[in-house]
Amino acid sequence: MTTSRFFSPDSFWNTPIRPDTPTDPGSDRMIGLPEDKVGKDRGFWINCEYWSVPVYEVDGNTPRRTVHQRVLAPGETYKGGPFRQGPGFGRDVPVPPGARPSPESDQHLAVIDRERQLAWDMWGARWRADGELESFTGMCSRLDGPGVFDPTQFAIRDGESLHRYGPSRHAGFPAYAGLIMRDEILNRFLPGGADEPRARTRPTSPRSRRPGYRTTPRPRRSDTRRRRPCSRACSR
Numbered sequence: 001m002t003t004s005r006f007f008s009p010d011s012f013w014n015t016p017i018r019p020d021t022p023t024d025p026g027s028d029r030m031i032g033l034p035e036d037k038v039g040k041d042r043g044f045w046i047n048c049e050y051w052s053v054p055v056y057e058v059d060g061n062t063p064r065r066t067v068h069q070r071v072l073a074p075g076e077t078y079k080g081g082p083f084r085q086g087p088g089f090g091r092d093v094p095v096p097p098g099a100r101p102s103p104e105s106d107q108h109l110a111v112i113d114r115e116r117q118l119a120w121d122m123w124g125a126r127w128r129a130d131g132e133l134e135s136f137t138g139m140c141s142r143l144d145g146p147g148v149f150d151p152t153q154f155a156i157r158d159g160e161s162l163h164r165y166g167p168s169r170h171a172g173f174p175a176y177a178g179l180i181m182r183d184e185i186l187n188r189f190l191p192g193g194a195d196e197p198r199a200r201t202r203p204t205s206p207r208s209r210r211p212g213y214r215t216t217p218r219p220r221r222s223d224t225r226r227r228r229p230c231s232r233a234c235s236r
Contacts, residue, residue: 004114006176007147013177053108053175054100059115062094070124070134083124085138086166093120093140095133101125108168109135110176117143121175123168139166141174148173 007013024030067090072081094111101109101122110121124136139149149172154165161170168175 006112006119006143008144011145011147013147051104051106052102053110053121053179054102055176055179055181056096056099056109056111058094058096058111058113062096062111062113064092065095065133066091067093067095067120067122067125067138068128068132068134070126070136081136081161081163083136083161083163084166085135086140089120089138089140089166093138107135108175110174112143112176114143119143119174119176121168123163123175137163137166137168139168139174147177 005014067085069085069090070083072078072083094113096111099109099111101107106123107125108121108123109125110119112119118140119142120138120140122135122138125133126135127133141149149167151172154162154167156162156165162172163170167173169177
């Protein structure tokens with residue numbers, strides 16, 4: 001996968017914090033939020049092994065398909081549902097053969113087209129028995145855009161889940177925003193770049209935990225590592 005930063009140079013994702021930047025008035029409260037979680041539920045952490053987002057790089061040769069709207073089946077419940085894909089999402093989405101959503105219950109999936117500077121991201125994505133792909137949510141966004149959706153495009157009300165309107169993240173970011181990509185680690189953080197060992201260099205999503213959709217109890221895992229489709233997986 002080509003290494004380059006997502007979003008425009010002036011996006012907040014790519015803008016260094018200046019030394020003279022004033023502190024947000026709510027800084028102390030926000031910093032205290034992780035402390036409040038210590039000892040409650042499973043606490044606060046950065047995802048390094050699980051709950052990441054598979055990202056596939058696609059191009060003009062990648063097959064297009066329809067991503068159908070997934071609906072909650074009878075007996076399935078999730079706080080904030082029902083959910084829906086964003087306006088215009090679902091038709092002619094480039095999905096490489098063999099693309100797999102995240103194995104965790106979030107079932108995220110993202111594809112990026114650097115030639116067209118477009119990206120598609122989904123939550124609750126899965127392959128159906130008939131070979132068709134479906135997802136609870138879905139959005140198409142610009143890779144050279146701001147990296148956050150305009151809240152005015154959603155008629156959201158206080159207390160509603162943003163999943164009702166298409167985005168895959170409650171915060172209103174694309175699912176692939178904030179990922180630390182494999183090549184980024186190799187080229188920027190490891191001496192020697194790509195010649196260094198490649199263990200444990202998968203996309204990692206730095207975010208706090210939020211409830212995940214499940215229809216079955218969480219299995220106990222004996223393994224500590226899982227292979228993840230995280231580099232080039234496009235049809236040529």
